[in-house]
Amino acid sequence: MEILKIINLCKTYGYTEAQVKALNHVNLSVKQGEFVAIVGASGSGKSSLLHLIGGVDRPTSGQVIIDGVDIYSKNEKELALFRRRKIGFIFQSYNLIPVLTTEENIKLPMLLERKTDEGYVDELLGILGLMDRRHHLPSELSGGQQQRAAIGRALINKPSIILADEPTGNLDSKHSKEIVDLLTFSVKKYNQTLIMITHDLNIAQRADRVVYIQDGFLKQNEVSTH
Template sequence: MILQANKLCKEYDQGEKRIFAVRNATFSMEEGEFAAIVGTSGSGKSTLLSMLGGIEKPTSGEVILDGENLYEARDDRLSEIRNRQIGFVFQSYQLLPVLTLRENILIPQMIAGGGSKYYMEELCDLLGIRDRLDHLPSEASGGQQQRAAVARALVNKPKILFADEPTGNLDKQSAKELLDLLMKTREKLGQTILLVTHDPEIAARADTIWRMDGGVLEKEGGTARC
């Protein structure tokens, strides 16, 4: 098992009101699996993804990635895990506008202190953007920018790729092409993928579908609450 979460809860204080964003979520994934979490806006799915990816600390519960408890790790170790073992793709691309696509893609390797230029170019061939690498994000289409964001997320060969509404800013054709490319990375690289979406058509291509509603995560009829 590559990823496991046990009884994750996330609570916020909003004035005198207590908000339960995620309620006692239990989750697991196998290596090489493609799983999707589907739910409407505000259901808690992005908060859950942030906790699973080591970005946002849960109020309670644990996340274990490849046998290591993320929230028992020291801050420097957690940063290392996020850089080397986890890849993140966001809806808004989050590319630095003053850097070329190539420079954006290489940022994780620079932070890690080096990496394979050949592997980066192989990734860009796979994603169909090698001829755009020396262009700025403003000179690329939305689909090309999101492919560059995927390449950046994969360049350090992470154990798992988290994708938070990666097709949300794309038209239908570009969204289909991006999803096809994600499936290709899984086929060619054996990549484990966890994708969050509100689109049931996208979720339908996953091996496993989880549903989030009101902070409650459900798979095949099983629910858990705190």
């Protein structure tokens, strides 16, 4: 089942001589439950693509269709609600709120939806290995623990798609492997789709499919790693 379809997606910044085409007629289809790695040099358009998939920026032209919904046909309020319910974001910088505990950071998107599911919170804390850190502040956690808390926050509303932008960029190789192990376990357990930007080819090779981007173009020789 197709969860994501990108059609002729373009993003241009600036005007006239200063104009930069970050994305140039990008087309991509992703199935539910698939792990897709996006690889490319700095400035190739990876982050622009991820932001447009996630609805945090608007394209110059083209469509992003998630679960049958053209997300850019929505107004800002509708899009924000859709994003909160359907998409989970994980960034290289953990973006945890420093005055909230691990548990409170994880639960924040759920609370914005005015719902509670303490059983699922406990389940996530167990999977993340953070049960004994649930009442700790981010400053009391290691880098790997902070990233696991950020993953929990991304998973808490059971989104259809997880978007990860260099989630292991600030971690050593041991903790990077732990984070990727955790993400692949989580998306399989909850039948979610994972789209990850990474510079690490060892991580990319663990994906179901690697897609290369260069100068705003998706290279057509997509590689299946299995």
